[in-house]
Amino acid sequence: LGAWSRRLLCNRNVELGSVYSVVKQARDDGYGVMALNPNSHWWVDGRATVTVPTKKDYKLIPGLGSPEEHVAYVLSNIVQNFASKEIFFIAHKYGAHALIQALYNQFDTYKDRVSAVAVIESTHTIDSFPTPEFKKWWSLNGAGYVHSEDTDKGKIEYKPYAGCNCVCAGSVEFDFTLVEKMPDIFRFFRSRNGRDNRFEAYRDRLQTLNEDDPTTVMVTFEDDNNAGSDAEEEVPSY
Incomplete structure (x- = not known):
């Protein structure tokens, strides 16, 4: 799942540094969950990425031109x-x-x-x-x-x-x-x-x-x- 910040990932752990812990708590409380990543604009090698592609084979994800x-x-x-x-x-x-x-x-x-x-x-x-x-x-x-x-x-x-x-x-x-x-x-x-x-x-x-x-x-x-x-x-x- 998406990272909140690199510093949290490095200084704490993957659970706290990503939305994993939030999703887990929400599910424990009985909520259905949808997680958005509005910063990933490109589709490269079968996955979304926030990095500007250097390859020719990429697509701009429809409906995701900006957050x-x-x-x-x-x-x-x-x-x-x-x-x-x-x-x-x-x-x-x-x-x-x-x-x-x-x-x-x-x-x-x-x-x-x-x-x-x-x-x-x-x-x-x-x-x-x-x-x-x-x-x-x-x-x-x-x-x-x-x-x-x-x-x-x-x-x-x-x-x-x-x-x-x-x-x-x-x-x-x-x-x-x-x-x-x-x-x-x-x-x-x-x-x-x-x-x-x-x-x-x-x-x-x-x-x-x-x-x-x-x-x-x-x-x-x-x-x-x-x-x-x-x-x-x-x-x-x-």
């Missing part, structure tokens, strides 16, 4: 045909941007079917997806997991650029955010099992605090208009 194109293709042609009304996503770095863009463009298809989205060290910015309806949906269903100092481990912060609450991993090495926070991600998912995923059912409802669900945590952040002051603004989760 955004690949994720959009899979969501519109495969995932939307699933019978499940409870869909969970885990996405990493630029893959998270590609996923959020696909969800934004296919919002009507997925707004009532997605239970939770966990993005790890995501490169997205919420300003790229300006629709207020989507921004609210994202803040209620998306959670970020980011590297941080050890002293901030477990702290939850609202990140304006991300448009959602983000959980600090307590590791300054961003590769290890995966290792540190994966158990928390699955607790987040379990807390959403069986939820009525119709957006209209919860969009205007005050959420009850759940320690396993980072979207329900009340957070504070400095008001940019009062930089240098002690003023802080509370951001409730609705």
